[in-house]
Amino acid sequence: xxxxxxxxxxxxxxxxxxxxxxxxxxRSARLALARTxxxxxxxxxxxNYFQEKGIPGHETRSTEALCWAAGDRLFGAGLGxxxxxxxxxxxxxxxxxDGFGGPIWSMAADPSGTELAVGCEDGSVKxxxxxxDKIQFERSLDRQKGRxxxxxxxxxxxxxxxxxIDLLRVFDVKSGHAIQRIxxxxxxxxxxxxxxxVWSVAFLSNGTIVSSDSVGKVQFWDSEKGTLLETHPVSSxxxxxxxxxxEEDSIVVGTSEGAVYQFQLLPVKWGSxxxxxxxxxxxxxxxxxxxxxxxxxxxxxxxxxxxxxVIRPLMEKMHGKGYDAALRKFTFPHRRLxxxxxxxxxxxxxxxxHLELWRLGATNSAGKxxxxxPVSRAPEHLLQLKSKGPEHICCSCISLCGSWIAYSxxxxxxxxxxxxxxxxxxxxxxxxxxxxxxxxxxxxxxADSTSLFVASDQGAVHVLKLLEPGSCGHLQTLRPxxxxxxxxxxxxxxxxxDWLAAASGDWEINxxxxxxxxxxxxxxxxxxxxxxxxxxxxxxxxxxxxxDQQVFEFSIPDREYTTWSRKVQQHGLHKGWLxxxxxxxHIAFNPKQPAHILLxxxxxxxVLDKSLxxxxxxxPLMNQTTLKQLSEKAxxxxxxxxxxxxxxxxxxxVDLLEEGSLVVVERPLMDIxxxxxxxxxxxxxxx
Amino acid sequence: MAMTRGRRAMLxxxxxxPEPPAGAAATSEEDEEAPEEVTFERAxxxxxxxxxxxxxxxxxDRELLKEKRRQREELFKEQKKxxxxxxxxxxxxxxxxxxxxxxxxxxxxxxxxxxESENKNxxxxxxxxxxxxxxxxxxxxxxxxxxxxxxxLTSQHQKMAKDFxxxxxxxxxxxxxxxxxxxxxxxxxxxxxxxxxxxxxxYWGSEEKQKAKQFKKHWMSTKKKKNKKLR
Numbered sequence: 004x005x006x007x008x009x010x011x012x013x014x015x016x017x018x019x020x021x022x023x024x025x026x027x028x029x030r031s032a033r034l035a036l037a038r039t040x041x042x043x044x045x046x047x048x049x050x051n052y053f054q055e056k057g058i059p060g061h062e063t064r065s066t067e068a069l070c071w072a073a074g075d076r077l078f079g080a081g082l083g084x085x086x087x088x089x090x091x092x093x094x095x096x097x098x099x100x101d102g103f104g105g106p107i108w109s110m111a112a113d114p115s116g117t118e119l120a121v122g123c124e125d126g127s128v129k130x131x132x133x134x135x136d137k138i139q140f141e142r143s144l145d146r147q148k149g150r151x152x153x154x155x156x157x158x159x160x161x162x163x164x165x166x167x168i169d170l171l172r173v174f175d176v177k178s179g180h181a182i183q184r185i186x187x188x189x190x191x192x193x194x195x196x197x198x199x200x201v202w203s204v205a206f207l208s209n210g211t212i213v214s215s216d217s218v219g220k221v222q223f224w225d226s227e228k229g230t231l232l233e234t235h236p237v238s239s240x241x242x243x244x245x246x247x248x249x250e251e252d253s254i255v256v257g258t259s260e261g262a263v264y265q266f267q268l269l270p271v272k273w274g275s276x277x278x279x280x281x282x283x284x285x286x287x288x289x290x291x292x293x294x295x296x297x298x299x300x301x302x303x304x305x306x307x308x309x310x311x312x313v314i315r316p317l318m319e320k321m322h323g324k325g326y327d328a329a330l331r332k333f334t335f336p337h338r339r340l341x342x343x344x345x346x347x348x349x350x351x352x353x354x355x356x357h358l359e360l361w362r363l364g365a366t367n368s369a370g371k372x373x374x375x376x377p378v379s380r381a382p383e384h385l386l387q388l389k390s391k392g393p394e395h396i397c398c399s400c401i402s403l404c405g406s407w408i409a410y411s412x413x414x415x416x417x418x419x420x421x422x423x424x425x426x427x428x429x430x431x432x433x434x435x436x437x438x439x440x441x442x443x444x445x446x447x448x449x450a451d452s453t454s455l456f457v458a459s460d461q462g463a464v465h466v467l468k469l470l471e472p473g474s475c476g477h478l479q480t481l482r483p484x485x486x487x488x489x490x491x492x493x494x495x496x497x498x499x500x501d502w503l504a505a506a507s508g509d510w511e512i513n514x515x516x517x518x519x520x521x522x523x524x525x526x527x528x529x530x531x532x533x534x535x536x537x538x539x540x541x542x543x544x545x546x547x548x549x550x551d552q553q554v555f556e557f558s559i560p561d562r563e564y565t566t567w568s569r570k571v572q573q574h575g576l577h578k579g580w581l582x583x584x585x586x587x588x589h590i591a592f593n594p595k596q597p598a599h600i601l602l603x604x605x606x607x608x609x610v611l612d613k614s615l616x617x618x619x620x621x622x623p624l625m626n627q628t629t630l631k632q633l634s635e636k637a638x639x640x641x642x643x644x645x646x647x648x649x650x651x652x653x654x655x656x657v658d659l660l661e662e663g664s665l666v667v668v669e670r671p672l673m674d675i676x677x678x679x680x681x682x683x684x685x686x687x688x689x690x
Numbered sequence: 691m692a693m694t695r696g697r698r699a700m701l702x703x704x705x706x707x708p709e710p711p712a713g714a715a716a717t718s719e720e721d722e723e724a725p726e727e728v729t730f731e732r733a734x735x736x737x738x739x740x741x742x743x744x745x746x747x748x749x750x751d752r753e754l755l756k757e758k759r760r761q762r763e764e765l766f767k768e769q770k771k772x773x774x775x776x777x778x779x780x781x782x783x784x785x786x787x788x789x790x791x792x793x794x795x796x797x798x799x800x801x802x803x804x805x806e807s808e809n810k811n812x813x814x815x816x817x818x819x820x821x822x823x824x825x826x827x828x829x830x831x832x833x834x835x836x837x838x839x840x841x842x843l844t845s846q847h848q849k850m851a852k853d854f855x856x857x858x859x860x861x862x863x864x865x866x867x868x869x870x871x872x873x874x875x876x877x878x879x880x881x882x883x884x885x886x887x888x889x890x891x892x893y894w895g896s897e898e899k900q901k902a903k904q905f906k907k908h909w910m911s912t913k914k915k916k917n918k919k920l921r
Binding site: 063065082083084105106108124150192197200217239240241259290292673676677678679680681682683684685687689 | 844847850851852854863864868869870872873875879888
């Protein structure tokens with residue numbers, strides 16, 4: 004492994020927003036997830052749980068409910084009182100429609116996916132028809148007193164169960180009348196009873212209603228007679244969410260204490276026809292409230308206010324102990340939040356509403372391997388750039404020399420020129436940024452800081468020319484030959500300024516020639532999401548990593564995979580490498596060692612040495628510590644191409660500076676957890 | 691003030707004082723003198739002039755009143771014009787509304803002669819129709835005209851809803867603890883005792899630290915200067 008001087012950066016005070024609601028679509032094997040700041044993310048389970056799409060948040064938008072309807076269309080509703088449809092190709096809100104019932108607490112699509120029912124603050128349940136390109140108000144069910152906190156359709160589509168405060172109601176969809184009213188018991192606190200919020204309901208096909216409430220009970224009701232069938236006290240605090248599997252034999256609930264429980268419908272005796280709901284498995288993966296759960300065919304999915312998405316596969320549905328049966332936890336976005344000015348030694352951190360510019364610290368002492376060097380110049384917070392308006396920042400970048408900063412919100416692109424005058428920094432906004440018709444999804448500055456690449460809708464990339472005293476102009480728009488409909492989300496430019504590679508949402512990688520502003524070629528299609536792209540500064544080879552951990556090297560001048568890449572495919576990657584669960588989010592190169600590729604994901608950082616042999620499954624993948632104990636000669640015999648370092652965790656960004664030192668941006672999980680809202684106190688025995 | 695009151699009182703006295711003797715005199719004189727002879731012609735002429743004069747004064751009054759009214763009306767118009775936005779803005783607004791809602795166009799066409807209250811009514815009406823579909827009109831500059839009233843209402847509802855969630859999740863009786871206590875529980879039973887998770891809040895005394903840093907810098911520079919002088 005090469006030796007580097009490492010800047011270990013821990014001053015990126017990033018706190019991810021909590022997860023408010025999730026919606027799983029079995030048809031497309033995707034999970035939509037809304038965060039408390041209004042941001043939306045879509046995870047593709049088929050592509051190894053990669054975060055495929057992201058729509059930035061908005062200050063006034065807070066999504067309370069998400070649902071998939073009419074195929075793969077995604078709808079969301081929130082406390083703003085709007086129902087909106089998301090455009091997953093252009094990554095924005097397609098349209099929104101006022102529900103006219105005040106804030107919306109819940110939304111569900113009917114089993115056929117043609118109608119949406121929304122539950123509003125004013126106590127009404129409204130039905131909206133899903134039309135091919137819009138939704139239309141159809142009618143409103145009888146308005147009742149009390150806000151509608153949750154609702155669920157009967158699988159036949161004729162009844163709706165509604166959870167309100169202190170009670171449950173059943174509506175007949177055809178007539179619109181409430182046909183059943185069930186009171187839920189309150190909790191006694193001292194002499195007073197406090198109201199009981201029915202946080203979630205589910206309507207099963209046999210007419211049973213399952214409710215979870217703020218008292219901490221999961222209850223089963225007979226909807227015909229309005230009687231209580233079963234009560235399961237689950238928690239001393241609230242049970243916030245509930246989801247039922249498609250076969251209706253398993254229920255997952257999430258509580259305020261961060262625990263997730265599974266209920267299963269099991270026969271009372273071996274072989275008897277009578278069956279009963281039994282609380283079977285508790286899981287404690289979250290520290291804070293679990294506000295969203297979903298039940299896929301093989302896994303329990305839970306999202307909490309601690310910003311963690313946990314996918315817990317059910318072992319009885321798995322065939323053996325394998326790669327699919329592993330627990331997945333996602334805390335950090337699969338997107339780049341940090342950009343680095345390699346020449347100037349600056350880091351730009353992206354927060355939802357502002358950017359921070361830091362100068363890296365320096366040392367004037369030297370040491371040997373493993374030493375911690377004293378910092379002679381402390382890292383300096385140079386700038387804080389606040390974005391105006393309620394929209395959140397979706398992408399940002401800094402040029403390599405540190406003289407340009409660009410960021411984009413959903414509606415506008417902002418460009419700033421940074422002036423450096425003997426130690427002081429001044430910022431000048433470029434006033435006339437060309438108005439692009441669509442929003443930017445990714446930004447990248449060219450290596451010589453003369454042009455800015457703006458990734459846009461329909462596979463297009465706009466090229467802006469950066470002019471010196473602080474202005475810019477639109478130069479060209481690059482469009483793929485194939486006419487892709489999806490937005491570009493990854494960009495990579497070559498160091499000599501000749502080539503640009505762009506990956507769009509349909510996993511197509513287009514390579515453009517920047518000399519002629521023409522498409523050069525496309526990389527052969529591979530059926531997995533692209534997680535990172537980079538062009539080698541010396542050889543102009545494009546290195547691509549996919550969410551199934553495959554690494555490809557594609558020679559741009561020759562328009563084909565390189566021999567090394569073919570060799571890797573023939574030999575196959577190491578099993579340990581293929582079983583890694585977080586995607587590689589950034590690729591960097593070492594100009595002094597052209598054979599090295601620097602890769603990183605959340606838990607490790609790897610130097611891939613192309614000159615060394617690839618490891619077999621028999622040899623251990625992580626052998627750096629054992630190699631260190633061997634002598635120089637013996638080391639050569641055991642060394643293989645993957646040199647993995649797990650010293651720095653969790654990693655948000657790794658890059659190599661111009662002078663050869665490495666920047667590592669860490670964000671310890673405990674630092675995030677202490678910034679979160681207060682958790683529920685839990686009594687631990689013996690403390 | 692006192693003087694004017696005094697004067698008014700005097701005037702009242704003056705007005706009141708001469709009356710009783712004059713009245714008394716008139717009655718006594720009328721009693722004594724015979725009625726003056728007036729010819730029928732003269733009496734008719736006098737009556738006619740009297741009537742004409744009365745008619746004239748009435749007409750004049752009416753005209754004056756009319757004039758007054760007209761002036762007031764003009765003033766109102768002027769005021770209304772001043773209150774309304776410039777013509778082109780209004781035009782754009784109404785055209786925007788037409789696109790949004792066809793049946794509204796009839797009412798907006800009458801825009802010229804509607805009065806203040808009508809105006810308000812209509813605004814409310816449109817607001818209900820497309821409350822979130824706020825009428826946004828783009829101008830040449832960087833300005834946007836947005837109907838604020840309805841937005842306030844929704845944001846208020848939103849705030850109330852958020853407060854409800856907040857009180858139910860974090861309000862009294864929810865048994866919340868601090869992050870520090872929550873994560874430091876592990877320490878209690880573990881054989882290896884560590885510091886608390888948030889041992890020191892980094893933000894405490896940040897001002898004092900800043901001051902101390904600056905003072906140190908200042909002190910160092912002064913010391914350097916002194917040293918130079920000594921040399």
